[in-house]
Amino acid sequence: MRVERVNNIRYEYCSKKMFQLLRQHPSWSIFIIATGTIAASEVIWLAYKSICKWIRWRKAQVHEVLMFNELGFECMQEHRKSSENGRLYYCQNKHCAQANIDRIIEQLNKAKYSIDLAMYSVYSVEMTRALKNALLRKVVVRIIVTLQRGDKTNYLLVDLIHHGAHLRNQNSNYFMHHKFCVIDGQERVNYLWSLKKRNYGPETTYSVLINGSLNWTDTGIGVNWENVVITSHPKMTNVFQSEFDRMWKVFSTNTRK
Ligand SMILES: [Zn+2]
Structure with missing residues (x-):
């Protein structure tokens, strides 16, 4: 129980620190959001291509x-x-x-x-x-x-x-x-x-x-x-x-x- 509490405190501390840093440096916030959006759209695009390929393969069988x-x-x-x-x-x-x-x-x-x-x-x-x-x-x-x-x-x-x-x-x-x-x-x-x-x-x-x-x-x-x-x-x-x-x-x- 004691270890769990210590971990929670550490997590809260890190989160607060991170938000403080992002507030102090807004350009980093924009960079992180933009990178995340690009990565997510890339994943969706790859998934879409894989599904299309699978449908074409199924049709050709x-x-x-x-x-x-x-x-x-x-x-x-x-x-x-x-x-x-x-x-x-x-x-x-x-x-x-x-x-x-x-x-x-x-x-x-x-x-x-x-x-x-x-x-x-x-x-x-x-x-x-x-x-x-x-x-x-x-x-x-x-x-x-x-x-x-x-x-x-x-x-x-x-x-x-x-x-x-x-x-x-x-x-x-x-x-x-x-x-x-x-x-x-x-x-x-x-x-x-x-x-x-x-x-x-x-x-x-x-x-x-x-x-x-x-x-x-x-x-x-x-x-x-x-x-x-x-x-x-x-x-x-x-x-x-x-x-x-x-x-x-x-x-x-x-x-x-
Ligand atoms: Zn016939």
Whole structure:
């Protein structure tokens, strides 16, 4: 009890002394108040920036599974007819295969720097249109495919190359059977940005992986049982980006443009 009383007396004495000093030197009061205000506003600004960054990160997170099955096939004919006739079709099918395709295209439309596609077969008008739009936004598009002899007439790929896409074909007797796509892979974005030689970093991006059994072909979409996983998990996107970069080097001796 005695120690506590002594401490209280000391505290009161110090407080009085401090107020006396501030009264005698008003410029110090102004300095302390100004410094405190600046420090507080800095803390609020940093907290605001952190919250905004967190909200952007939360919005960019995607983890979903798309299932293509007989429940989604029913409306595909209607979608195709509507597309050919240039009219809108409001689909009520909860398992709609077209809605799944739209989810993939939505991710492609968000690409800011890079799209790396390893796809056994590419013959989808809708998907290649999304890739072409990405190229028009100056996104760097690399594609690894397995081209058969007849594939030389794949006008969709030829059109993509015409718009600036880079294409490589497997140079092996074994099939490059992957069906994955990495959008804005972190390593790739860092590399592309380093080529610009800027003294500041790239705009914040979030990598996305699209992977599954689906070949991006009009004949396969909506008529086969397939699965596609879309994820922004960095562990997943990094592994697929590394494998794509590795394959890109391995297949470099067989480039078709
Ligand atoms: Zn539908």
